[in-house]
Amino acid sequence: MSATGVEHYLAEFARVEAALPGRRLPWLARARQQAREHFAQAGFPTLSHEDWKYTSVAGIERSRFTVGPTQSGKPDAALAARIESLALPGAHLMVFVNGRHQPQWSRIGVLPAGVELLSLAAMLERTPEPVEALLCRRVSNYPSGFAALNTAFMADGAYIRLAAGTAPDKPIHLLFVTTEPELVTHTRNLVMADEGSRVCIVEHHVGVEGLGYFTNCVTDVVAARDAQVEHHKVQQESLKAFHIAGVNMDQGHGSRFTSSAFALGGGLARADIQVGLNAERAECSLDGLYMTGGRQHIDHHTRIDHARPDGKSREFYKGVLAGASRAVFNGKVVVHPNAQHTDAHQSNRNLLLSENAEVDTKPQLEIYADDVKCSHGATVGQLDPDQIYYLRSRGVDDASARALLTFAFAAEMVNRLGLACLRARLETLLRGHLPEPVEAPT
Known part of the structure; x- marks a missing residue:
């Protein structure tokens, strides 16, 4: 009898556990073990789960993707040329190939004092103390089995730390490239912006067209008082690839978070963005564009929690659908009882270019305060x-x-x-x- 999808990944964990970075850290071993146990119990989400009712991940569950080697990539002139063509001009470039940091293709350059840009694997092996609290804060509250898998298997990603009042002189470009078939990568990015700091980050995922693989990535961001964080994501995976991603944002007093998500690739792609406005006068802006064709399926789920007074949020997503493709947009804004004077607006607009294209859109507002200004809406139509x-x-x-x-x-x-x-x-x-x-x- 063949192993189930859950059994396959549990066996993969046993195979690679000893080679994962930070393996000698007791707190990380416990976090990985708890994540593994959560996944063993929860498994993959199904259509019976409300947040996944329009997105089937059966293709991922049926596949037998393997965790790749941990060594650095070999010299490859064609890959080097492609990375050069993808690099954004004038940016600090950090390259990951098949889930592992590649210094030989990165161009980080000189960073201002107080700004750190390092590999997560290097942090876990050399100076793990700064990442412990952030990596362990969600071990008992995984939104899905995919997030638990990421914690269990995370081997690398970017660690960005900004001291109070600092700002990189250029944007930071995190480029993730997949070149091997039947591979699964579990990357984890950590961004810690101290009081009054500023940063602009571009997270870019690409793959060799025609390859079937699985990207499972999580980005955690914490913005302290008056910090400003821009996070722009470009999803440009192979049309035979699976892409599951999460962005988790915690905001302090007066902080500003700007998010944009551009989904162009992937056979099946899902992005979950969760923003917590956890102090007064915090603001966030979420923009997104998804363009689908063929039989692509792209799903965006966002949640903005207004937990404190005087918060402001703006959300604007658009979709362009062709062929027999399908898109899902679910945007939830929750105004908690203490969040008086919240100002929240949300909009989702969709353009269908084919009779066979389909979109399921569900903007949501949950309001538990009485002095707020909130609106939401959605449209689906064709060319005029x-x-x-x-x-x-x-x-x-x-x-x-x-x-x-x-x-x-x-x-x-x-x-x-x-x-x-x-x-x-x-x-x-x-x-x-x-x-x-x-x-x-x-």
């Missing part, structure tokens, strides 16, 4: 025939008219970015995802 007619009357053919209107719909999200180098890169990617080419302005 009047706008198509107008462009046709100006000599634009039908296909180009549709492509121009689709580009304009999606480009609104890109244009909201303040980071110029990422905005230019995404504009190019958008054109490549349209049914017909749209020329760049000269």
